[in-house]
Amino acid sequence: MxxxxxxxxxxxxxxxxxxxxxxxxxxxxxxxxxxxxxxxxxxxxxxxxxxxxxxxxxxxxxxxxxxxxxxxxxxxxxxAQPWTLKDASPTEIMEVRLIMEPHAAALAATRANSHELSRLKLALDKSLKAEDIQEFESWDAEIHLGIFEATKNAVLLHYCKEINAIRKQPAWFELKKRSLSPERRHLYNRQHRSLVGAILARNPDEAYRLAREHALEVKVNLVGE
The missing domain is CATH 1.10.10.10 (Winged helix-like DNA-binding domain superfamily/Winged helix DNA-binding domain)
Known part of the structure; x- marks a missing residue:
């Protein structure tokens, strides 16, 4: 089970x-x-x-x-054992992502330097060309990491790395694999392309809107409303 x-x-x-x-x-x-x-x-x-x-x-x-x-x-x-993010449920994780990721995207649109923008474009290109779900999921995580790195905020970056560590767990990967149909993967590709485009265009309001739209779509597909 x-x-x-x-x-x-x-x-x-x-x-x-x-x-x-x-x-x-x-x-x-x-x-x-x-x-x-x-x-x-x-x-x-x-x-x-x-x-x-x-x-x-x-x-x-x-x-x-x-x-x-x-x-x-x-x-x-x-x-006395401390609670960690790895103890959170998928629903809790997605609720937090829905709060954090739009703000991170808006910050990235105003703070990213040319090197960080190049890394984002590379991660996007690799994700679009991914041949299987595991490769797609890996570059998907790199896109989100690139956005959080561009915020120049150490707390946000630590949060993103914790989320990416959870995404590498077998149970989480299986949940994502079950929800990731070819149609949804094409949708995520379009959403990623639009989101990275808004960050490249230095449009924080559009980056916020697109990041929230994407996070909400992933949340619904993974855990429901």
Missing amino acids: SDILGVTAQKVMQDIQQLLADGQFGEEGRLPPERRLAERFGVARNTVRQALIKMEKEGLLLRQVGRGTFVKQVSAKEA
Whole structure:
């Protein structure tokens, strides 16, 4: 089973986590049966099961045969582990991209130097000529990296590198591959061409609009509305 949850299962997982945080499962920490959780959230039992399996893999729950599913008690060391961007869901990642990437594109349109613009054009050309999804995805990431480098903002650049690291994970690649039909790839190519063109033309307003349009299209195709 893939580690990437569907949108509904991801929402169920978030709802269960909120119930855990609110202490809704008593001192024993025992969760209701899958059937009752499915009824509570108005979803299929299989959707609940996917969310519980994911939470168990992440060390949040302990499933005991014949006894049920329990909140896992964590050690002080485990509790101190910092949250990282790699812990985010695809929906969360795409929501942040939708916020960050238009602003980065607008900044790049006003700050990019000639070397950075040349790199952007090269990455765009390579992505348009990519022979398979893996090569396309690699140059797609380079286009976005080039835009963030051109912002001259170290925080934005660090964010982009973190996103690109997530995109290299097998589960994320499989999600992208399933959503990337030939028609969508042609659409992304057109959007990339227009976006890079706006940056080359030093048009921050158009770069913002096109980057947001592209990020929204990718979000809908990957995780839904």
